[in-house]
Amino acid sequence: MSTTSILQASSPTPRLSGKVALVTGGASGIGESIVHLFHTHGAKICIVDVQDNLGKQVCESLDDEANEDVSRAVDFTVDRFGTLDIIVNNAGISGSPCADIRNAELSEFDKVFSINVKGVFHGMKHAARIMIPKKKGSIVSLCSVASVIGGIGPHAYTGSKYAVLGLTKNVAAELGKHGIRVNCVSPYGVATALSMAHLPEDERTEDALAGFRDFTGRVANLEGVELTTQDVANAVLFLASDDARYISGDNLMVDGGFTSANHSLKVFR
Numbered sequence: 001m002s003t004t005s006i007l008q009a010s011s012p013t014p015r016l017s018g019k020v021a022l023v024t025g026g027a028s029g030i031g032e033s034i035v036h037l038f039h040t041h042g043a044k045i046c047i048v049d050v051q052d053n054l055g056k057q058v059c060e061s062l063d064d065e066a067n068e069d070v071s072r073a074v075d076f077t078v079d080r081f082g083t084l085d086i087i088v089n090n091a092g093i094s095g096s097p098c099a100d101i102r103n104a105e106l107s108e109f110d111k112v113f114s115i116n117v118k119g120v121f122h123g124m125k126h127a128a129r130i131m132i133p134k135k136k137g138s139i140v141s142l143c144s145v146a147s148v149i150g151g152i153g154p155h156a157y158t159g160s161k162y163a164v165l166g167l168t169k170n171v172a173a174e175l176g177k178h179g180i181r182v183n184c185v186s187p188y189g190v191a192t193a194l195s196m197a198h199l200p201e202d203e204r205t206e207d208a209l210a211g212f213r214d215f216t217g218r219v220a221n222l223e224g225v226e227l228t229t230q231d232v233a234n235a236v237l238f239l240a241s242d243d244a245r246y247i248s249g250d251n252l253m254v255d256g257g258f259t260s261a262n263h264s265l266k267v268f269r
């Protein structure tokens with residue numbers, strides 16, 4: 001006699017139950033996907049974004065709150081939910097395209113570093129203020145493929161992302177003794193307000209989104225899969241959650257091998 005067991009698919013176990021998270025730049029793009037995914041996984045979330053109205057819309061859809069300044073937002077989160085377990089330093093700008101260093105504006109460089117580097121540093125600093133006494137916490141920052149190779153974006157953007165990686169490693173070195181993990185996630189190009197503006201002139205088509213997807217697909221290493229904000233959010237969720245409880249100081253590449261493979265010599269193509 002044989003018996004047959006049927007394993008029914010069940011909804012995934014929430015991976016952030018009872019956790020409190022703050023997401024910067026959570027009103028649109030990758031940040032918005034992170035907010036929705038964290039919410040699905042049971043986290044209580046606060047959002048910091050300069051687009052106040054958009055941030056409020058995302059919050060209303062989740063029944064949560066919004067705030068603007070990182071230090072105040074950390075305090076707000078703790079007042080509201082009692083603690084802070086996770087911060088996602090996602091807010092970032094690319095700066096204006098500039099193909100000739102002689103025309104680069106220092107004010108533009110300062111602006112990009114102020115948001116992409118100082119903003120991340122502030123997030124780490126103020127999260128650490130809450131996490132150190134609790135002896136636990138997870139800090140995840142959005143980095144980029146531009147954190148490991150040149151030629152991906154404007155100089156200020158690339159410099160800023162190398163800096164985010166440096167901060168991630170250094171702060172991980174300090175906070176390890178407090179049980180706090182510090183990591184970053186580095187995506188390849190995904191269609192958002194930030195990246196669409198950087199499509200090369202000769203790749204632009206009437207349908208901007210279709211042009212972007214076609215271009216990034218053609219120069220990608222991994223074929224047959226298109227990177228989405230959801231894929232990036234999944235990587236952030238992994239690092240934020242206890243599934244990554246022994247991972248710190250890491251730069252998780254979400255690039256389908258783009259920065260590991262150089263196809264210029266056409267060995268495989």
Ligand SMILES: NC(=O)c1ccc[n+]([C@@H]2O[C@H](COP(=O)([O-])OP(=O)(O)OC[C@H]3O[C@@H](n4cnc5c(N)ncnc54)[C@H](O)[C@@H]3O)[C@@H](O)[C@H]2O)c1
Binds near residue numbers: 050188
């Ligand atoms: N889209 C990509 O292809 C890509 C690739 C690699 C890395 N990234 C990184 O991912 C992160 C998110 O980018 P995105 O593509 O979702 O961009 P996006 O422009 O769609 O979203 C960024 C969000 O951050 C907010 N923001 C900007 N400056 C802020 C500030 N000073 N304070 C608070 N909020 C602020 C914006 O209002 C926006 O809601 C960035 O750090 C970016 O560098 C994006």
